[in-house]
Amino acid sequence: MEEQRSREPDPPTPTARARTRPDPFLITCRCFSVITALAAVLCIAVNILSAFHSFNNGSDIFDGIFRCYTVVIASFVVLAETEWEFIMKFSKVLEYWTGRGMLQIFVAVMTRAYPEYLKDREELFLLQIISSYILLACGVVYFISGMFCIGMVKRARQKKEVSREQALKDLEELERRREELESLLVPGEA
CATH class of the missing domain: 1.20.1440 (de novo design (two linked rop proteins))
Known part of the structure; x- marks a missing residue:
């Protein structure tokens, strides 16, 4: 089972999909x-x-x-x-x-x-x-x-872009933290 899991390609990370x-x-x-x-x-x-x-x-x-x-x-x-x-x-x-x-x-x-x-x-x-x-x-x-009211549209899109960038940073931080925790769970790999 461990060999089969290591041969499977990793699914794309959410950060790769979320980038627009x-x-x-x-x-x-x-x-x-x-x-x-x-x-x-x-x-x-x-x-x-x-x-x-x-x-x-x-x-x-x-x-x-x-x-x-x-x-x-x-x-x-x-x-x-x-x-x-x-x-x-x-x-x-x-x-x-x-x-x-x-x-x-x-x-x-x-x-x-x-x-x-x-x-x-x-x-x-x-x-x-x-x-x-x-x-x-x-x-x-x-x-x-x-x-x-094009200026108002611009401000709304800027706000959306900033919140999207912050969400991506948070997601990347969570991915990094998940990888750290997974490396702690794997026994005998040092």
């Missing part, structure tokens, strides 16, 4: 979040360059101050895209996609404001247009998705 593919919806959301964060970083860079240009010329100090405010607010956009728990705890409005989209649209409009003085610096003007329209598009997508 990552959720494509969550992967899409993460990719979009990265694109939005990169657009916000580009807006930050453009506004820093514009502020430096404004302060350096001394021609328009108010525009330089406006650009500094835009950098601060665009930094909130980047932090919101990381979905860092510390940030989300203090700014609940950024947890909802409509609020996040409105903030992104606001930063895009602020980045695009006052383009007249940049006509002589075409590369900065072009970067300003590109960054503001990309962030504007991301903001519109977030706003519309928020209106259709």
Whole structure:
């Protein structure tokens, strides 16, 4: 009986069966979040360059101050895209996609404001247009998705994924513990 038992292949472990593919919806959301964060970083860079240009010329100090405010607010956009728990705890409005989209649209409009003085610096003007329209598009997508409660669907799927991962860890721990106990039960194998 012992020989027959040792020849039989082991049944697949529950952890091998329980592993599933990552959720494509969550992967899409993460990719979009990265694109939005990169657009916000580009807006930050453009506004820093514009502020430096404004302060350096001394021609328009108010525009330089406006650009500094835009950098601060665009930094909130980047932090919101990381979905860092510390940030989300203090700014609940950024947890909802409509609020996040409105903030992104606001930063895009602020980045695009006052383009007249940049006509002589075409590369900065072009970067300003590109960054503001990309962030504007991301903001519109977030706003519309928020209106259709897609953010709520994402949070529910994230919660489900976290609970699934925790269940898999618990199952693996139980399997490891079972193997340890079985090795203690087998007599004479040392």
